[in-house]
Amino acid sequence: MRESTGTDGSELLDVATPRHSLLSGRFKQSFAYVALQSRMPGIMQQVVNTLASNEQELVQLYGQEVWKDIHMITTSIERLKRELSRDRQFSLFYGNEPDKAEWNAFLTELPHPKRSYFRACWLHSECYLYRRLYSFFESSKHLTNFDYFLDLKQEHLKISERAIVSLTEATRNLDNDFNSFSKLMRINLWSNHFEIQLNSYLFSDQEDRSDIDVLTRVANLDKRLLVDDSLLVWNCLMKVKGQKEVIVDYICDNAGFELFTDLLLMEYMIENHLATRVRMHVKAIPWYISDAMQSDVEWTIQYLMDHKDDTISSVGWKFKRLMAENRIVISPKSYFWTGPQSYFVMVDSSLSLYKLLSQAEVAIFKGDLNYRKLLGDYIWDSTEDFITCLRGFRPTNICAMRTVKCEVICGLPEGTADHLLRVDPTWMISGNYGVIQYTDSLKCKCDCWQHTASSSEKTVTVTASSAEKPLNKMCTK
Numbered sequence: 261m262r263e264s265t266g267t268d269g270s271e272l273l274d275v276a277t278p279r280h281s282l283l284s285g286r287f288k289q290s291f292a293y294v295a296l297q298s299r300m301p302g303i304m305q306q307v308v309n310t311l312a313s314n315e316q317e318l319v320q321l322y323g324q325e326v327w328k329d330i331h332m333i334t335t336s337i338e339r340l341k342r343e344l345s346r347d348r349q350f351s352l353f354y355g356n357e358p359d360k361a362e363w364n365a366f367l368t369e370l371p372h373p374k375r376s377y378f379r380a381c382w383l384h385s386e387c388y389l390y391r392r393l394y395s396f397f398e399s400s401k402h403l404t405n406f407d408y409f410l411d412l413k414q415e416h417l418k419i420s421e422r423a424i425v426s427l428t429e430a431t432r433n434l435d436n437d438f439n440s441f442s443k444l445m446r447i448n449l450w451s452n453h454f455e456i457q458l459n460s461y462l463f464s465d466q467e468d469r470s471d472i473d474v475l476t477r478v479a480n481l482d483k484r485l486l487v488d489d490s491l492l493v494w495n496c497l498m499k500v501k502g503q504k505e506v507i508v509d510y511i512c513d514n515a516g517f518e519l520f521t522d523l524l525l526m527e528y529m530i531e532n533h534l535a536t537r538v539r540m541h542v543k544a545i546p547w548y549i550s551d552a553m554q555s556d557v558e559w560t561i562q563y564l565m566d567h568k569d570d571t572i573s574s575v576g577w578k579f580k581r582l583m584a585e586n587r588i589v590i591s592p593k594s595y596f597w598t599g600p601q602s603y604f605v606m607v608d609s610s611l612s613l614y615k616l617l618s619q620a621e622v623a624i625f626k627g628d629l630n631y632r633k634l635l636g637d638y639i640w641d642s643t644e645d646f647i648t649c650l651r652g653f654r655p656t657n658i659c660a661m662r663t664v665k666c667e668v669i670c671g672l673p674e675g676t677a678d679h680l681l682r683v684d685p686t687w688m689i690s691g692n693y694g695v696i697q698y699t700d701s702l703k704c705k706c707d708c709w710q711h712t713a714s715s716s717e718k719t720v721t722v723t724a725s726s727a728e729k730p731l732n733k734m735c736t737k
Contacts, residue, residue, distance in 0.1 A: 272378060277667055283637045285378035285385060291666050291689045292382035300344060300389055303549065304337050307393065307408045322402040329400035336396040340389070347378045350388055355399040359595035362609070363391065366600055383637035387600040394545045409546045413556055416516030417563060421572075423455040424520060424564075428575050429470035431524050436532040442490040443476050448525045448626075449485075449661045449694050451518040486664075487671055489698035493659050496622050496698070497534040508535040509620040509656070511597070512542050513627025515556035522626070523560070523579050523588075530587050539591045539620070547598055548629055554590050591616065602636040604651035617655035624659045631662040635670060642677035644670045647699040654701040663694045671697050 276289040285296040311318075311330055318326045343351075350367050353360035367375065370384070377385045397403050417424075427447070434440040447454055458475065467474050500506050508529060512522060522540075529535040543551045561583070564576025582588045596610040607614045617623050625634060635649045649670040650658065667688045669677070680687040687693055 277639055279639050281639050283382040285382060296377055296385060301341050304341050308334055308337055310408045326402045329403050333396045333400060340392060344377050347376045349375045353395060355395050357395050357398055381637050383632055384600045390547055407546045409549050413515040413550055420455045420517040423458045424572055425569060426458060426475060428571050430472040430475050438494045441494050443472055444525050444528055445490045445696060448521045449696060451521040455517045484693045486676060486693055487695040487697050490696050492698040496657050500621050501533055506535045507620040508538045509617050509623040510538050510540050511625045511630055512540055512552045514550040515552040516550060519552050519560055526588050530582060538588050541591045543598055544593045544595050545598055557590060603633050604653040614655050620656045622657040622659055626661050628662050628665040631660050632668050634660055635668050637668060639667055640670045642669050642672045643674055646671040646697045657701045659698045661696050663691045664688055665691045
C-alpha cells in the first residue's frame, strides 16, 4: 500500500472508501480522488477556454477594459488549479460573494485536518471549488453575471430536437392514471439516456413515435432501475387531490433536455390536478457544469416558443402560460443550494428554506448531487432505509430521483449491491443505474422543528467529524 503524508500529518491512503465513512479524495481508489485529481482541473481549464473563445464578443460588449477582468480571472483560476494539485488548505472568501459569511463560518468550523482538498469530505471540496470559481467573476468589473457553462447547457437542448418532438407529441392528452405518471417519472429520471437512445433509434413503419408506450420501450427504461417508488409518490398526491392548495417543490438538477422533461412532468401534475402549484428550486450561480439557473428556465421556454415546429412551439407557450398563472413558479433565490452543507442541517442553517419546503405535499429532489446532500456524502450500508439516511431531514414527504454516479446509495434490496459488484464493477459511477426513492415525512403536529432554531435565521455549521455520525433528529413526541 502506497501512502503519502500531508503537512498536517494526515495520510492519503491507496484504498477504496471504507464503509461508514465520508466520501473523500483521501482514499485514492475512490471516484472522489479521481474527480479531484483529473476532472476538476479539466473543468477549470474549460472555463479558461470559454473565456478565451468569447474574448472578442466580450470586448465588443464592454470595451478594451474587459481584458483586465479576463486576465484577473484566468490568473485566479490557474492559481486555484495549483492549490488543488498541491492539496492546499481552503481559503476564506473576502470578495463580493453574497454568501461569504455562511461559507466562512462553515470553513472556520471544519477540523484542521479536514480543511484541504483531498482530506476534506468530497462534497465540501467540490462545492468549495465551484463556489470559488464563480467568486472570481463576482470580483470582476464587467463579468459578474457571466455564465461560463451557458453554451454547453443551451447546446444540449438544441441537439435534442428529435427527442423533444417525439416526447412532446407523446405527452399530449395523456391519461390521468398511475401508468402515465410512472412513465413520465422514469423518462424524466433517464432523460439523458432517453435522449441518446431515442436519437439513435430507427423506428419501423409499425412503431408510432408519438406513443409514450413505444418511447418507453425504445428507451428500455426499467432495465436498470434499482428502486421504483413512483407508486408511493402517486399515492401521496392522490391522497390530497382536490384540495384547494397542493404544492409540489421540485429541486432541479440539470438544464438542457433534462429541464425540458422536468417541465413536462410539472405540466402533467398541474393539468391532472395532482398539484395546484409546482415550485422550481434552481441554482443561484453557475454550478456543476450543467445545473439549471433561473436564466436557463427562461431561455428554455423562450427557445421552445420560438421553435419552427408548431408542436414544440405550442408546448413552449403552454409552459409560459402556466408560469404566468403562477401554477409553475421559480422559488426565491437561495444560496443554500450552492453551499457545502448536507440537507439534514437545513433546519438550523437555512430555517426559511426549511419552512418553505414544509408547505409542500412532496419535495422531489433531482440528480446525483442532491442525493449526495440528502445522504450526507456518507457511505451507508446499501440496504439501509432511505428515511434513516436522511438523518431527520423531513420538512415534508421526500422523493429522490437519481442516476447513480458515486458510491453513495441506500434502500437497495438485500444482495443487490453485491450482485452488481460482481457483474458490473463500475456500477456505482457509471450513471447506468437509477433509483426513484420515497419516504413519508411522518409529520407530527407539534412543530418541534421550530424549537431547533430561533425565529431569526442563524448560521450553524456541521463539522466533518460530526457529519460522520449517523445523527437522527426524529421527533420523539
